[in-house]
Amino acid sequence: MTGNTLEPRRRPTQARSARTFDLILETATLLLLEKGWDGFTTNALAERCGIGIQTLYRYFPNKLAVVTALSQQAMDEWNTWFDDIDEIAALGNWPALVQRTHARFSGRPALIAVRKAMKASPALRELDQKDSTLLARRFAEAITRHNPEITSDDATTMARVIIECCTSIFDMVQDMPRAAAQAHLKVVEGMVTSYLAVRLPK
Numbered sequence: 001m002t003g004n005t006l007e008p009r010r011r012p013t014q015a016r017s018a019r020t021f022d023l024i025l026e027t028a029t030l031l032l033l034e035k036g037w038d039g040f041t042t043n044a045l046a047e048r049c050g051i052g053i054q055t056l057y058r059y060f061p062n063k064l065a066v067v068t069a070l071s072q073q074a075m076d077e078w079n080t081w082f083d084d085i086d087e088i089a090a091l092g093n094w095p096a097l098v099q100r101t102h103a104r105f106s107g108r109p110a111l112i113a114v115r116k117a118m119k120a121s122p123a124l125r126e127l128d129q130k131d132s133t134l135l136a137r138r139f140a141e142a143i144t145r146h147n148p149e150i151t152s153d154d155a156t157t158m159a160r161v162i163i164e165c166c167t168s169i170f171d172m173v174q175d176m177p178r179a180a181a182q183a184h185l186k187v188v189e190g191m192v193t194s195y196l197a198v199r200l201p202k
Contacts, residue, residue, distance in 0.1 A: 033113040037120040074114045089142035095189035136160040
C-alpha cells in the first residue's frame with residue numbers, strides 16, 4: 001500500500017478495554033452489513049456503540065483501521081476452511097472445494113459485507129491480495145506433495161489462477177438468485193477441473 005501500512009489492532013488485555021474493543025468490532029460488523037463501505041463512518045459507529053468518538057479513536061484511529069480488523073478476523077476464519085487442502089489435493093476433489101467454499105460464504109452475510117468492503121478500498125484490496133498469495137502457497141505445497149513432478153513455481157501459478165478465478169465468481173454471485181449462482185458455480189467447477197486436467201498427471 002503506497003505511503004501507508006496496515007497494522008492489525010491487538011485486542012487489549014485489560015478486561016474492560018477488551019470488552020469495548022469487542023463491542024466496537026461487533027457493532028462495526030452490523031453497521032458494515034447495513035451501510036456498506038461507503039456509508040460506514042466512525043461517527044455512526046461511535047453513536048451505535050454508545051461511546052464517544054474520542055474513545056473510539058483510542059482503539060481505532062479511522063474507519064480503515066476498524067474494517068482492517070474485521071478483514072483480518074474474516075481472513076483468519078476463512079483460511080481455516082482449507083485446513084484439509086492436502087486431502088483435497090490427494091483426491092483431486094477440487095469441484096467439491098468450490099461448492100463448499102461458496103456455501104460457507106453464502107451462509108455468512110457479515111463475511112460477504114467484509115468482502116465487499118475489501119474490494120471497495122485500495123488498501124484492503126492489497127491486504128486481500130497478500131492473503132491470496134499466502135493461500136496460494138498452501139495450495140501449491142499440497143499440489144507438489146502429491147505431484148512431485150510439478151515444480152513449485154508451476155504449482156503456485158496454478159493455485160493462484162484457481163483462487164483468483166473462484167473468489168471473483170464468489171464475489172459476483174453473492175447477490176444473484178440461487179439458481180443463477182449455482183449455474184455460475186457449475187461453470188467454475190468445470191473450468192477448474194479442465195484447467196487442472198491438462199496440467200496435473202493422470
